[in-house]
Amino acid sequence: MKNPEEIYELLKKEFNETIFGLDKDTPVENIISVDPMNIHKIGAFLKDNEELKFDSLMVLSGVDDANGTKVKDEDGTEVITGGTLSVYYHLHSTVLKHKITIKTSAPRENPEVESVYDVWRTSDWHEREAFDMFGIIFKNHPDLTRILMPYDWDAGYPLRKDYKNPEFYQGMKVPY
Amino acid sequence: MGLLDKEFSDGNIVIARAEDLMNWARLSSIWQLGFGLACCAIEMMATSASHYDFDRFGVIPRNTPRQADAIIISGTVTLKMATRIKRLYEQMPDPKYIISMGSCANCGGPYWEHGYHVLKGIDRVIPVDVYVPGCPPRPEALLEGLLKLQDKIRNESIRKKIA
Amino acid sequence: MALKTESMILNMGPQHPSTHGVLRLELEIEGELILSVKPHIGYLHRCFEKHAEAMTYPQVIPYTDRLDYLAAMGNNFGYVVAAERLMGIQVPERVEYIRVIMAELQRIASHLVAIATNGADIGALTPFLYLFRDREYILTLFEMTCGARMLYNYMWIGGLSHDIHPDFVRKTKEFINHFRPTVVELNNLLTFNKIFIERTANIGVLPVDTAINIGASGPVLRGSGLAFDVRREDPYSIYDKLEFDIPVGQGMVGTVGDCWDRYYVRVLEMEQSLRIIEQLIDSIPDGDVQSAIPKRIKPPKGTVYGRVENPRGELGYFIISDGNLNPFRVKVRAPSFVNLELMGELCKGHLVADVIAILGSLDIVLGEIDR
Ligand code: SF4
Numbered sequence: 001m002k003n004p005e006e007i008y009e010l011l012k013k014e015f016n017e018t019i020f021g022l023d024k025d026t027p028v029e030n031i032i033s034v035d036p037m038n039i040h041k042i043g044a045f046l047k048d049n050e051e052l053k054f055d056s057l058m059v060l061s062g063v064d065d066a067n068g069t070k071v072k073d074e075d076g077t078e079v080i081t082g083g084t085l086s087v088y089y090h091l092h093s094t095v096l097k098h099k100i101t102i103k104t105s106a107p108r109e110n111p112e113v114e115s116v117y118d119v120w121r122t123s124d125w126h127e128r129e130a131f132d133m134f135g136i137i138f139k140n141h142p143d144l145t146r147i148l149m150p151y152d153w154d155a156g157y158p159l160r161k162d163y164k165n166p167e168f169y170q171g172m173k174v175p176y
Numbered sequence: 177m178g179l180l181d182k183e184f185s186d187g188n189i190v191i192a193r194a195e196d197l198m199n200w201a202r203l204s205s206i207w208q209l210g211f212g213l214a215c216c217a218i219e220m221m222a223t224s225a226s227h228y229d230f231d232r233f234g235v236i237p238r239n240t241p242r243q244a245d246a247i248i249i250s251g252t253v254t255l256k257m258a259t260r261i262k263r264l265y266e267q268m269p270d271p272k273y274i275i276s277m278g279s280c281a282n283c284g285g286p287y288w289e290h291g292y293h294v295l296k297g298i299d300r301v302i303p304v305d306v307y308v309p310g311c312p313p314r315p316e317a318l319l320e321g322l323l324k325l326q327d328k329i330r331n332e333s334i335r336k337k338i339a
Numbered sequence: 340m341a342l343k344t345e346s347m348i349l350n351m352g353p354q355h356p357s358t359h360g361v362l363r364l365e366l367e368i369e370g371e372l373i374l375s376v377k378p379h380i381g382y383l384h385r386c387f388e389k390h391a392e393a394m395t396y397p398q399v400i401p402y403t404d405r406l407d408y409l410a411a412m413g414n415n416f417g418y419v420v421a422a423e424r425l426m427g428i429q430v431p432e433r434v435e436y437i438r439v440i441m442a443e444l445q446r447i448a449s450h451l452v453a454i455a456t457n458g459a460d461i462g463a464l465t466p467f468l469y470l471f472r473d474r475e476y477i478l479t480l481f482e483m484t485c486g487a488r489m490l491y492n493y494m495w496i497g498g499l500s501h502d503i504h505p506d507f508v509r510k511t512k513e514f515i516n517h518f519r520p521t522v523v524e525l526n527n528l529l530t531f532n533k534i535f536i537e538r539t540a541n542i543g544v545l546p547v548d549t550a551i552n553i554g555a556s557g558p559v560l561r562g563s564g565l566a567f568d569v570r571r572e573d574p575y576s577i578y579d580k581l582e583f584d585i586p587v588g589q590g591m592v593g594t595v596g597d598c599w600d601r602y603y604v605r606v607l608e609m610e611q612s613l614r615i616i617e618q619l620i621d622s623i624p625d626g627d628v629q630s631a632i633p634k635r636i637k638p639p640k641g642t643v644y645g646r647v648e649n650p651r652g653e654l655g656y657f658i659i660s661d662g663n664l665n666p667f668r669v670k671v672r673a674p675s676f677v678n679l680e681l682m683g684e685l686c687k688g689h690l691v692a693d694v695i696a697i698l699g700s701l702d703i704v705l706g707e708i709d710r
Contacts, residue, residue, distance in 0.1 A: 027641040028424055055551055059644065061657050061670035090644050090657065090672075094551065094567060101644070122554030125680055133388070148381035148709055149293060150256045158292050159388055165292045169255050176288050176296045211354045213361060214383055214706055215408035215489060218452070222478075225471030241354075257361055257382045260353055286402065290393045291386045312489055 001098050004030040007052065014045060029101050036087075036104040036113040040140070043119040046091060046102075054091040054100065057120035061088045062130030066161040068108055080162045085111045085134050106136065115141040133159035195334050202245070202271065203329040206322070209244035209264065210237030214251025216278035216312045223315040233322055241267040246325070248318075249304075252280035252287060253295040265302045273329070275321050276304045279311045286311065346374055351694070353382045359456065359698070360705035364682070368691060376686040376694065378679055383709040391669035396422060396496060396636040399669065404490035406671060406707040409452050412445035412481075413649040414707075415494035420575050421645025421656040422496045425638045433626040434498055435577045436619050440511070441481070441493065442647075443612040447518070448477040449650035450605045457602060457699035458529050461538045461692075466529045473521055476514055483507060497632035503623075511620055515613055522610060530606060539602060540593030543685040543697035547596065553684070554677045557652025558608065559701060562588035562601035569648040581618055583611045598700035605702075637664055651675050651702060673707035 002010075008022040011032065018035040019042075034042055046054045068083025084105040092099045106113050115138035116123045127138045128147040135157040138144055146153060155166040165174055192200075212220060224230040224237065238244045241264045253261060265272070276298050279285030284296035298304060305328060308321035352363040361382035367374040387406060391399045403418045404411040416438060423430065455470040478488045483504045485493045493500050529535055545555070547563040560567055566585040570578040586607035588600030638660040646655035652674030659668040678701050685697050 027427070027639050028643045031642070056554060058554070058646065058653070059655055059657055059670065059672035061668070063659060063668050063670075088642075088657065088670075090655075094565075094572075097572070101642070120554065121552045121680070122677055125676065146381075148384040150381070158386070163292070170259060172255060172258055172295060172300060174255070174292070174296075176284060209354075214385075215405055217360065218408060218489060222471060222475070226468045227472065227475045239355075252383060252385050254382060254384055256384070257353065260382075264354055286405070287385050287390070290390050292389060293384050293386055314488065 001096055002051065003098075004032070004100055007098075007100050008032055010049070010051065011042065011045070015042060018042070023103075029099075031088075031101045031103045033103045033105070036106045037139075038114070039087075039089075039102075039104050040114040040116055040119065042102070043089075043116040046100075047119055051096075053093045053095045056092045056094055057116070057122045057126075058090040058092050059088075060090075060116075060123050060126035060130065062086070062134040062136050062159070063088060064134055064160045065105065070162075077164050078162050080108070080160075083108050085136055085160075087113055087130060087136060089116070111136045112139055113137070114139050117141050133157055135160070195332075198334070199330050199332055202332075203326040205234040206246045206273070206325070207238045207244050208235055209241055209247040209268070210239045211247070211264070212250050213253065213257070214280065216250040216280070219312040219315060220248060220250045220277065220318065223318050228315040228319065230319075230322075233319070233326075235322065241265075242269065244268055245271070246273040246275060248275045248277050249281040249298045250277045252285065253298050253301070254293050255295055256293070258295045258298075258301050261298070262301050271332075273306075273325055274298075274302060274304045275306045275308060275318075275325060277308045277318060277321070278313055279309060282307050282309060344369060349691070359703055362679075362698075362703070362705055362708075364694065364698075366686075366691065366694065371690045371692075373686045373689050373691065373694065376683045378682050380679070380705070380708050383705045385706075385710065387671065387710040388669055391666055393665065395664045396638070396666060399666065400495065401490070401492045404492060406673065406710060407649060407651065407654070407675070407704045408489060408706050409704055410445050410449040410650045411490050412441045412493060413449075413647065413654060415491065416442050416576075417645060417647040417649065417654045418656050419494045419496050420647055421643050421658050422636075422638065424645050425641060425643040425658060425660060426496070426633070426636070428497050428631060428633065430497055430631050431626045431628070432577075432624045434628050434631070436623045437499060437503055437628065438494055439576055439578070439581070440616055440619055440623075441484075443615045444477050444480060444511075446612045446650045447609045448474050450609050451477075453605055453650070453699075453702040454525070454529070454602065457696075457702070458535065460695045460699045461535070463529055463532070463535060466525065469521075469524070469528065473518060476517065480507065480510055480514065483510065495629075495632055496636055498630070499628040502628050508620055508623070511616065515617060515620075518609075518613065522606065525606065530603065536592050536599060538693075538696050539598035539700065542593075542598045542689060542693050543700065544594045545596040545681065545685060549684060550596075550681075553680055555652070555681060556677065557648070557650070557674050558601050558604045559652065559678050559681070561585065562604045562700075563596035564588050569646055569653050573646065575645070575647055581615055583615050586611065598696050601700040601702075635664075637662070646672070649674055651704065651707075652678060654707075671707065671710055673710065675701075675703040675705075676708045679703050679708055 018038040020033040023031045063086045068080045086105040089102040132146045281298045287294040346369045349366040353361040363379040365377040403414040451470045451474045455467040459467040550563045568585045640662040644657045655672035657670040661667040
């Protein structure tokens, strides 16, 4: 059983500059931010290290941070440029009973994150969902296709904060 | 005007109009397409289970659209599903009837405003005969909807379908 | 001379009576043998996460009902546990007691449907009618309490929407007395039925390390022999004070982790739920169920991941708050979503008819898979 600070120290020792920091002024859980292009290595370490043994990925969630500059289009819709999209990993060790949250952010224009598919199989569909909803590209994922939306959906990524719904889909009116 | 009004006194012979006879046969054995969509489907299952017993109205689920008379749209219709429902509907032989069960199938229900992937009402895709409101409708409400559909069939004419 | 054979693609669903809703399975088969299974989901994607961003915190609760509509109480529970942890609210004892009783009743009701449909899918229609009779009993209890049969909006952040009915305690005890013999009846009717065992034993065997790696939870994981239960592992509410066993699959009629084990874990869990209810029902403390509900629900900036044990497994809510009245992001970790990923793994090498048995034993609800 380790607390977040100790886990952070361990990671920092192993990977130093690809671990960005530990956010401690959150009310419930502390978050370690890491580099998106090294998440696979870090994940494998978290899973296999004798003192950590994070064998279960509880949930992987994509998030639109909406921290870019917001500009109004000519027809009044908001478009966000710049800023980041993030992925949160909630890990739990069924053996050592400790938990940690990992966060990684990628630029909105080119959101690429390494896939952790072959570390935790749970991430398979979760990564596809994050791709479907936010357009986050998971490098090395074996089958990164839309999962919830129709395969031919071309109106964008619905959970982004500046998403605009199309008027029609296959001849069916979408808005109320 | 029940079927047995004009029964002869020695039994065995009944005179009825062909129309009434056909309608009577149709309305007493509505076979529904066995297919559920969302939460409302559970209430539909509860309706056909022991407490409410859909069977006593002649409703039994058939698993292929080609042998079904009615289809109960029991739940939220999404855009991805709507095209499939349309195809199922087209595979059913005439006469065919649609009961739209629950607010979602009627008009989008709780998802009417922000549901970017929800079809706001099944009647945008296929014609509906009876709307049953509720979220989910109680089994009694579904039974009432079925009785309404039977009423509708009872008054049908061979010459012109009351659509 | 050997005949040249080719594999064939068979589509199952989205309109198929045994897919428990609108799931589509793409089976690659060679004769009757399954080579691979690829589930296609999303036919019930109702945009829960978008709605959660557009609503205030209490307004999200009715939408959580509609995720796993067979266990709406459990969904409410998970959401309020997460939100309360974020806001640091202590709820009164009475509320905790009632919540746990409701959640356990809901677990029984949900398992009843799971067992009934599992049986009905592979040809045993009679237990379906018996079990739905008992489920109606529980629904009546819920209806008495909050007026709804299926989707309750019952647990609020910091409290409950209604206090229990004066008759509730008596009726619940009546139910327990009625239900104990039903389990015996069920065992005679279905569990140890020769045909049922033939159809489910040694089918879809899930080894425990695959289960952990894929992230399976609930009866699916426990059927493989690992006693992992969030109620024990990460206790919330008053579960740390309660006595109950965690039934695991033992391979009684086949191999550990087969369909029958997953099924039987559910039967045993219903008995454990009865045990939990019995411990609480006589000692519900007095008090007001709405006293701890804050006037304005506006959690501080931060994130929280709250999880509870739903009938289908670990249900988690990941909430990000930016200090406003609406959540910034709510992500649901739906147990069925993760369990369904196993489909491809489990079906390989079995026959087409076994797909139904395996799917039934996973007990999925499309509402929470697609959200
Ligand atoms: S009307 Fe209500 S109960 Fe029925 S499918 Fe829609 S949300 Fe579910």
